[in-house]
Amino acid sequence: MKDRDTRQLSLLPDNDLAADHLGIGTFDSARLTQARRLAGVTKKFVADEVGVSPVAVGQWESGTANPRPDNVEALARILDVPIAFLATGRPYARLDAAHAHFRSLRRTPVSQRDKATSFAEQVWELTHALEKRVRFPAVDLPGFSAGEVTHTEEFPTDPVSAAQALRHHWGLGTGRLGRVVRTMEQHGIIVTLVPFAGTATKTIDAFSTSKLPRPIVVLTPDRADDVYRHRFSAAHELGHLVMHSDCLPGDPEQEREADVFAAEFLTPRSEITPLLPPRLDFKKLGDLSIQWGVSIDSLLRRCKEVGAVSEATYRRSHQRLATLRASGLFGNEPVQGYPGEVPALLPSAFEMAEENGLTLKQLASELRVNLPRIRLLLGFGDTRPELILV
Structure with a gap:
Protein backbone atom coordinates (compact mmCIF):
# COMPACT_ATOMS: atom_id res chain seq x y z
CA MET A 1 0.00 0.00 0.00
CA LYS A 2 2.93 2.33 0.57
CA ASP A 3 4.25 1.89 -2.96
CA ARG A 4 3.55 5.37 -4.33
CA ASP A 5 3.71 4.57 -8.04
CA THR A 6 0.04 5.45 -8.39
CA ARG A 7 0.19 8.51 -6.17
CA GLN A 8 0.13 10.63 -9.30
CA LEU A 9 -3.63 10.65 -8.66
CA SER A 10 -4.89 14.15 -7.90
CA LEU A 11 -8.00 15.12 -6.01
CA LEU A 12 -11.16 16.41 -7.58
CA PRO A 13 -14.00 18.10 -5.65
CA ASP A 14 -15.87 15.70 -3.40
CA ASN A 15 -19.60 15.15 -3.61
CA ASP A 16 -21.71 14.69 -0.51
CA LEU A 17 -23.98 11.87 -1.67
CA ALA A 18 -26.65 10.15 0.36
CA ALA A 19 -27.99 6.67 -0.27
CA ASP A 20 -31.60 6.32 -1.32
CA HIS A 21 -34.09 4.07 0.38
CA LEU A 22 -35.84 1.52 -1.80
CA GLY A 23 -39.47 2.30 -2.52
CA ILE A 24 -41.91 0.05 -4.29
CA GLY A 25 -41.75 2.24 -7.40
CA THR A 26 -37.96 2.22 -7.64
CA PHE A 27 -37.22 -1.50 -7.72
CA ASP A 28 -34.51 -2.27 -10.28
CA SER A 29 -34.92 -5.67 -11.94
CA ALA A 30 -31.35 -5.57 -13.32
CA ARG A 31 -29.97 -5.13 -9.80
CA LEU A 32 -31.82 -8.25 -8.69
CA THR A 33 -30.16 -10.21 -11.49
CA GLN A 34 -26.78 -8.76 -10.55
CA ALA A 35 -27.23 -9.59 -6.86
CA ARG A 36 -28.32 -13.13 -7.65
CA ARG A 37 -25.34 -13.71 -9.95
CA LEU A 38 -22.95 -12.28 -7.36
CA ALA A 39 -24.41 -14.70 -4.83
CA GLY A 40 -23.93 -17.55 -7.30
CA VAL A 41 -27.46 -18.92 -6.91
CA THR A 42 -30.23 -19.89 -9.32
CA LYS A 43 -33.69 -18.38 -9.74
CA LYS A 44 -35.15 -21.59 -8.33
CA PHE A 45 -33.02 -21.27 -5.20
CA VAL A 46 -34.21 -17.69 -4.70
CA ALA A 47 -37.81 -18.71 -5.34
CA ASP A 48 -37.65 -21.54 -2.79
CA GLU A 49 -36.11 -19.26 -0.16
CA VAL A 50 -38.63 -16.46 -0.70
CA GLY A 51 -41.57 -18.84 -0.99
CA VAL A 52 -42.68 -17.97 -4.52
CA SER A 53 -42.49 -19.69 -7.89
CA PRO A 54 -39.43 -19.53 -10.17
CA VAL A 55 -41.74 -17.88 -12.70
CA ALA A 56 -42.29 -14.99 -10.28
CA VAL A 57 -38.55 -14.49 -9.83
CA GLY A 58 -38.15 -14.57 -13.60
CA GLN A 59 -40.79 -11.85 -13.92
CA TRP A 60 -39.05 -9.73 -11.29
CA GLU A 61 -35.76 -10.02 -13.17
CA SER A 62 -37.34 -9.31 -16.56
CA GLY A 63 -39.12 -6.25 -15.20
CA THR A 64 -42.61 -7.48 -16.07
CA ALA A 65 -43.61 -7.49 -12.40
CA ASN A 66 -42.35 -6.01 -9.13
CA PRO A 67 -42.00 -7.92 -5.86
CA ARG A 68 -43.99 -6.89 -2.81
CA PRO A 69 -42.09 -4.94 -0.12
CA ASP A 70 -41.87 -8.02 2.11
CA ASN A 71 -40.44 -9.99 -0.80
CA VAL A 72 -37.86 -7.25 -1.42
CA GLU A 73 -36.74 -7.56 2.20
CA ALA A 74 -36.46 -11.33 1.79
CA LEU A 75 -34.48 -10.95 -1.43
CA ALA A 76 -32.00 -8.60 0.25
CA ARG A 77 -31.54 -11.02 3.14
CA ILE A 78 -31.11 -14.09 0.93
CA LEU A 79 -28.68 -12.38 -1.45
CA ASP A 80 -26.77 -10.62 1.36
CA VAL A 81 -27.21 -7.09 0.05
CA PRO A 82 -28.75 -3.98 1.62
CA ILE A 83 -32.34 -3.37 0.56
CA ALA A 84 -31.18 -0.18 -1.16
CA PHE A 85 -28.97 -2.28 -3.46
CA LEU A 86 -32.12 -3.36 -5.31
CA ALA A 87 -33.16 0.22 -6.10
CA THR A 88 -32.61 2.37 -9.16
CA GLY A 89 -30.76 5.68 -9.06
CA ARG A 90 -27.04 5.02 -9.52
CA PRO A 91 -24.78 4.36 -12.52
CA TYR A 92 -24.76 0.81 -13.80
CA ALA A 93 -22.55 -0.44 -16.63
CA ARG A 94 -23.87 -3.79 -17.85
CA LEU A 95 -21.36 -6.42 -18.99
CA ASP A 96 -22.40 -9.49 -20.92
CA ALA A 97 -20.36 -12.65 -20.35
CA ALA A 98 -19.77 -12.76 -24.11
CA HIS A 99 -17.78 -9.51 -23.79
CA ALA A 100 -15.17 -10.88 -21.37
CA HIS A 101 -12.15 -13.02 -22.21
CA PHE A 102 -12.44 -16.34 -20.38
CA ARG A 103 -9.79 -18.91 -21.15
CA SER A 104 -11.97 -22.00 -21.17
CA LEU A 105 -15.74 -22.11 -21.53
CA ARG A 106 -15.70 -25.86 -20.95
CA ARG A 107 -14.02 -25.47 -17.54
CA THR A 108 -15.97 -22.36 -16.56
CA PRO A 109 -19.73 -22.92 -16.08
CA VAL A 110 -22.17 -20.19 -17.06
CA SER A 111 -22.98 -19.42 -13.42
CA GLN A 112 -19.31 -18.73 -12.66
CA ARG A 113 -18.91 -16.53 -15.74
CA ASP A 114 -22.01 -14.60 -14.69
CA LYS A 115 -20.57 -14.15 -11.19
CA ALA A 116 -17.28 -12.96 -12.66
CA THR A 117 -18.85 -10.43 -15.01
CA SER A 118 -21.11 -9.10 -12.25
CA PHE A 119 -18.00 -8.65 -10.11
CA ALA A 120 -16.38 -6.67 -12.95
CA GLU A 121 -19.50 -4.49 -13.08
CA GLN A 122 -19.06 -3.72 -9.39
CA VAL A 123 -15.37 -2.97 -9.89
CA TRP A 124 -16.35 -0.40 -12.51
CA GLU A 125 -18.94 1.14 -10.13
CA LEU A 126 -16.27 1.46 -7.46
CA THR A 127 -13.89 3.01 -9.98
CA HIS A 128 -16.58 5.45 -11.10
CA ALA A 129 -17.30 6.49 -7.51
CA LEU A 130 -13.62 7.08 -6.76
CA GLU A 131 -13.02 8.93 -10.02
CA LYS A 132 -15.53 11.57 -8.89
CA ARG A 133 -13.05 12.40 -6.15
CA VAL A 134 -9.63 11.40 -7.51
CA ARG A 135 -8.08 11.87 -10.94
CA PHE A 136 -6.94 8.48 -12.22
CA PRO A 137 -4.21 7.92 -14.82
CA ALA A 138 -5.68 8.35 -18.29
CA VAL A 139 -6.34 5.16 -20.23
CA ASP A 140 -3.40 4.76 -22.59
CA LEU A 141 -4.32 1.66 -24.56
CA PRO A 142 -4.02 1.93 -28.35
CA GLY A 143 -7.44 2.24 -29.94
CA PHE A 144 -9.40 2.24 -26.65
CA SER A 145 -12.15 4.80 -26.13
CA ALA A 146 -14.96 4.56 -23.57
CA GLY A 147 -15.53 0.83 -23.77
CA GLU A 148 -14.58 0.28 -27.40
CA VAL A 149 -11.32 -0.67 -29.09
CA THR A 150 -10.84 0.45 -32.69
CA HIS A 151 -7.81 -0.96 -34.47
CA THR A 152 -5.89 1.36 -36.74
CA GLU A 153 -3.37 0.60 -39.45
CA GLU A 154 -0.66 2.19 -37.30
CA PHE A 155 -0.96 -0.50 -34.61
CA PRO A 156 -0.35 -4.15 -35.60
CA THR A 157 -2.69 -6.97 -34.67
CA ASP A 158 -0.34 -9.98 -34.88
CA PRO A 159 0.79 -10.88 -31.34
CA VAL A 160 4.57 -10.48 -31.69
CA SER A 161 4.36 -7.11 -33.46
CA ALA A 162 1.59 -5.93 -31.10
CA ALA A 163 3.75 -6.69 -28.03
CA GLN A 164 6.71 -4.88 -29.56
CA ALA A 165 4.54 -1.91 -30.56
CA LEU A 166 3.01 -1.61 -27.08
CA ARG A 167 6.46 -1.69 -25.45
CA HIS A 168 7.49 1.13 -27.79
CA HIS A 169 4.23 3.06 -27.23
CA TRP A 170 4.68 2.87 -23.45
CA GLY A 171 8.41 3.62 -23.61
CA LEU A 172 9.43 0.36 -21.93
CA GLY A 173 12.51 -0.41 -23.98
CA THR A 174 13.48 -4.02 -24.63
CA GLY A 175 14.82 -5.15 -21.26
CA ARG A 176 13.24 -6.84 -18.28
CA LEU A 177 9.92 -5.44 -17.09
CA GLY A 178 10.33 -4.83 -13.38
CA ARG A 179 6.63 -4.45 -12.57
CA VAL A 180 3.96 -5.73 -14.93
CA VAL A 181 0.78 -5.00 -12.95
CA ARG A 182 1.94 -1.54 -11.86
CA THR A 183 2.84 -0.66 -15.46
CA MET A 184 -0.68 -1.58 -16.55
CA GLU A 185 -2.19 0.51 -13.74
CA GLN A 186 0.00 3.48 -14.61
CA HIS A 187 -1.57 3.42 -18.07
CA GLY A 188 -5.12 3.51 -16.74
CA ILE A 189 -6.01 -0.19 -16.70
CA ILE A 190 -7.92 -1.35 -13.62
CA VAL A 191 -6.41 -4.54 -12.17
CA THR A 192 -7.80 -6.49 -9.22
CA LEU A 193 -6.54 -9.48 -7.24
CA VAL A 194 -9.24 -10.62 -4.83
CA PRO A 195 -11.01 -13.93 -4.02
CA PHE A 196 -14.26 -12.68 -5.56
CA ALA A 197 -15.75 -16.11 -6.33
CA GLY A 198 -14.40 -18.51 -3.75
CA THR A 199 -13.39 -21.84 -5.27
CA ALA A 200 -14.69 -20.72 -8.68
CA THR A 201 -11.43 -18.90 -9.31
CA LYS A 202 -9.72 -22.26 -9.66
CA THR A 203 -11.45 -22.62 -13.03
CA ILE A 204 -11.65 -18.96 -14.04
CA ASP A 205 -7.89 -18.29 -13.67
CA ALA A 206 -8.12 -14.69 -14.92
CA PHE A 207 -10.29 -12.67 -17.27
CA SER A 208 -10.48 -9.22 -18.80
CA THR A 209 -12.79 -6.89 -20.69
CA SER A 210 -12.48 -3.76 -22.79
CA LYS A 211 -16.26 -3.28 -22.98
CA LEU A 212 -16.57 -1.07 -19.87
CA PRO A 213 -15.62 2.63 -19.66
CA ARG A 214 -12.22 1.51 -18.37
CA PRO A 215 -10.47 -1.73 -19.31
CA ILE A 216 -10.52 -4.18 -16.41
CA VAL A 217 -8.26 -7.17 -15.71
CA VAL A 218 -9.24 -9.57 -12.94
CA LEU A 219 -6.44 -11.79 -11.61
CA THR A 220 -7.15 -14.49 -9.04
CA PRO A 221 -5.30 -15.45 -5.85
CA ASP A 222 -5.02 -19.04 -7.05
CA ARG A 223 -2.40 -17.91 -9.56
CA ALA A 224 -0.74 -15.45 -7.17
CA ASP A 225 1.13 -18.22 -5.34
CA ASP A 226 3.60 -18.06 -8.26
CA VAL A 227 4.67 -14.54 -9.17
CA TYR A 228 6.01 -15.59 -12.59
CA ARG A 229 2.74 -17.26 -13.57
CA HIS A 230 0.91 -14.22 -12.17
CA ARG A 231 2.97 -11.83 -14.33
CA PHE A 232 2.37 -13.98 -17.41
CA SER A 233 -1.39 -14.04 -16.68
CA ALA A 234 -1.42 -10.23 -16.45
CA ALA A 235 0.46 -9.93 -19.76
CA HIS A 236 -1.86 -12.52 -21.35
CA GLU A 237 -4.94 -10.46 -20.44
CA LEU A 238 -3.19 -7.31 -21.64
CA GLY A 239 -2.76 -9.05 -24.98
CA HIS A 240 -6.51 -9.64 -25.17
CA LEU A 241 -7.19 -5.97 -24.46
CA VAL A 242 -4.77 -4.85 -27.17
CA MET A 243 -5.59 -7.35 -29.90
CA HIS A 244 -9.09 -8.75 -29.43
CA SER A 245 -11.78 -6.10 -29.58
CA ASP A 246 -14.10 -8.79 -30.97
CA CYS A 247 -14.21 -11.01 -27.93
CA LEU A 248 -14.57 -14.76 -28.48
CA PRO A 249 -14.50 -16.26 -24.96
CA GLY A 250 -12.55 -19.50 -24.83
CA ASP A 251 -11.49 -19.29 -28.49
CA PRO A 252 -8.29 -21.39 -28.84
CA GLU A 253 -6.77 -19.07 -31.45
CA GLN A 254 -7.31 -15.93 -29.37
CA GLU A 255 -5.89 -17.71 -26.33
CA ARG A 256 -2.84 -18.82 -28.31
CA GLU A 257 -2.31 -15.27 -29.60
CA ALA A 258 -2.56 -13.87 -26.06
CA ASP A 259 0.10 -16.35 -24.91
CA VAL A 260 2.40 -15.36 -27.79
CA PHE A 261 1.84 -11.69 -26.95
CA ALA A 262 2.67 -12.29 -23.27
CA ALA A 263 5.87 -14.16 -24.12
CA GLU A 264 7.08 -11.41 -26.45
CA PHE A 265 6.00 -8.64 -24.06
CA LEU A 266 7.89 -10.18 -21.14
CA GLY A 307 15.32 -24.17 -32.18
CA ALA A 308 17.65 -24.54 -29.20
CA VAL A 309 15.90 -27.80 -28.27
CA SER A 310 13.94 -30.31 -30.33
CA GLU A 311 10.27 -31.09 -29.87
CA ALA A 312 11.15 -34.41 -28.22
CA THR A 313 13.63 -32.74 -25.85
CA TYR A 314 11.06 -30.07 -25.05
CA ARG A 315 8.52 -32.71 -24.02
CA ARG A 316 11.06 -34.59 -21.89
CA SER A 317 12.18 -31.35 -20.27
CA HIS A 318 8.80 -30.89 -18.61
CA GLN A 319 9.04 -34.33 -17.04
CA ARG A 320 12.50 -33.47 -15.75
CA LEU A 321 11.28 -30.10 -14.48
CA ALA A 322 8.42 -31.76 -12.60
CA THR A 323 10.94 -34.08 -10.93
CA LEU A 324 13.17 -31.17 -9.93
CA ARG A 325 10.21 -29.27 -8.47
CA ALA A 326 9.11 -32.34 -6.53
CA SER A 327 12.57 -32.47 -4.98
CA GLY A 328 12.25 -28.87 -3.79
CA LEU A 329 14.02 -27.01 -6.59
CA PHE A 330 12.42 -24.13 -8.48
CA GLY A 331 9.66 -23.60 -5.92
CA ASN A 332 6.94 -21.01 -6.33
CA GLU A 333 7.43 -17.45 -5.11
CA PRO A 334 4.22 -15.71 -3.91
CA VAL A 335 3.32 -12.41 -5.51
CA GLN A 336 3.12 -10.55 -2.19
CA GLY A 337 6.91 -10.46 -1.98
CA TYR A 338 7.29 -8.58 -5.28
CA PRO A 339 6.60 -4.81 -5.26
CA GLY A 340 4.53 -3.66 -8.17
CA GLU A 341 2.72 -6.94 -8.83
CA VAL A 342 -0.10 -6.49 -6.30
CA PRO A 343 -2.73 -4.07 -7.67
CA ALA A 344 -2.63 -0.68 -5.94
CA LEU A 345 -4.62 1.75 -8.08
CA LEU A 346 -8.02 1.35 -6.41
CA PRO A 347 -6.79 1.13 -2.79
CA SER A 348 -4.44 4.09 -3.37
CA ALA A 349 -7.29 6.12 -4.84
CA PHE A 350 -9.40 5.36 -1.78
CA GLU A 351 -6.51 6.38 0.49
CA MET A 352 -6.36 9.78 -1.20
CA ALA A 353 -10.12 10.24 -0.94
CA GLU A 354 -10.02 9.09 2.68
CA GLU A 355 -7.42 11.75 3.47
CA ASN A 356 -10.00 14.28 2.32
CA GLY A 357 -12.91 12.96 4.34
CA LEU A 358 -14.34 9.90 2.57
CA THR A 359 -14.96 6.90 4.82
CA LEU A 360 -15.49 3.26 3.96
CA LYS A 361 -18.98 3.51 5.40
CA GLN A 362 -19.83 6.46 3.13
CA LEU A 363 -18.44 4.69 0.07
CA ALA A 364 -20.37 1.52 0.90
CA SER A 365 -23.53 3.57 1.35
CA GLU A 366 -23.01 5.30 -2.00
CA LEU A 367 -22.58 1.97 -3.78
CA ARG A 368 -25.32 0.40 -1.63
CA VAL A 369 -23.23 -2.54 -0.55
CA ASN A 370 -22.19 -3.77 2.88
CA LEU A 371 -18.80 -3.04 4.43
CA PRO A 372 -17.29 -6.52 3.85
CA ARG A 373 -18.14 -6.16 0.15
CA ILE A 374 -16.51 -2.76 -0.20
CA ARG A 375 -13.38 -4.08 1.54
CA LEU A 376 -13.30 -7.00 -0.90
CA LEU A 377 -13.66 -4.71 -3.93
CA LEU A 378 -10.81 -2.53 -2.66
CA GLY A 379 -8.63 -5.55 -2.01
CA PHE A 380 -8.47 -4.95 1.74
CA GLY A 381 -9.66 -8.40 2.71
CA ASP A 382 -11.44 -9.14 5.97
CA THR A 383 -9.77 -7.07 8.70
CA ARG A 384 -11.82 -8.52 11.55
CA PRO A 385 -9.89 -10.59 14.12
CA GLU A 386 -10.58 -14.31 13.83
CA LEU A 387 -12.27 -16.06 16.75
CA ILE A 388 -10.93 -19.58 17.28
CA LEU A 389 -12.67 -21.84 19.79
CA VAL A 390 -10.59 -24.48 21.57
Missing part, protein backbone atom coordinates in the same frame (compact mmCIF):
# COMPACT_ATOMS: atom_id res chain seq x y z
CA THR A 267 10.88 -11.63 -23.03
CA PRO A 268 11.42 -9.92 -26.39
CA ARG A 269 12.83 -12.47 -28.81
CA SER A 270 15.68 -10.20 -29.91
CA GLU A 271 16.87 -9.91 -26.30
CA ILE A 272 16.21 -13.36 -24.88
CA THR A 273 17.41 -15.53 -27.78
CA PRO A 274 21.15 -14.81 -27.35
CA LEU A 275 20.81 -15.60 -23.64
CA LEU A 276 19.16 -19.01 -23.99
CA PRO A 277 21.48 -22.00 -23.49
CA PRO A 278 22.41 -23.87 -26.71
CA ARG A 279 21.29 -27.10 -25.03
CA LEU A 280 19.00 -27.91 -22.14
CA ASP A 281 20.52 -26.42 -18.97
CA PHE A 282 18.15 -25.99 -16.02
CA LYS A 283 20.65 -24.04 -13.95
CA LYS A 284 21.03 -21.48 -16.73
CA LEU A 285 17.28 -21.38 -17.24
CA GLY A 286 16.76 -20.90 -13.50
CA ASP A 287 19.10 -17.90 -13.52
CA LEU A 288 17.31 -16.42 -16.54
CA SER A 289 13.95 -17.03 -14.84
CA ILE A 290 14.96 -14.83 -11.91
CA GLN A 291 16.66 -12.27 -14.14
CA TRP A 292 13.66 -11.77 -16.44
CA GLY A 293 10.81 -12.50 -14.02
CA VAL A 294 9.29 -15.34 -16.05
CA SER A 295 8.81 -19.03 -15.38
CA ILE A 296 11.20 -21.74 -16.50
CA ASP A 297 8.24 -23.20 -18.41
CA SER A 298 8.01 -20.01 -20.46
CA LEU A 299 11.75 -20.08 -21.16
CA LEU A 300 11.52 -23.71 -22.26
CA ARG A 301 8.90 -22.69 -24.82
CA ARG A 302 11.28 -19.97 -25.98
CA CYS A 303 14.03 -22.57 -26.40
CA LYS A 304 11.76 -24.65 -28.60
CA GLU A 305 10.65 -21.61 -30.63
CA VAL A 306 14.22 -20.59 -31.49
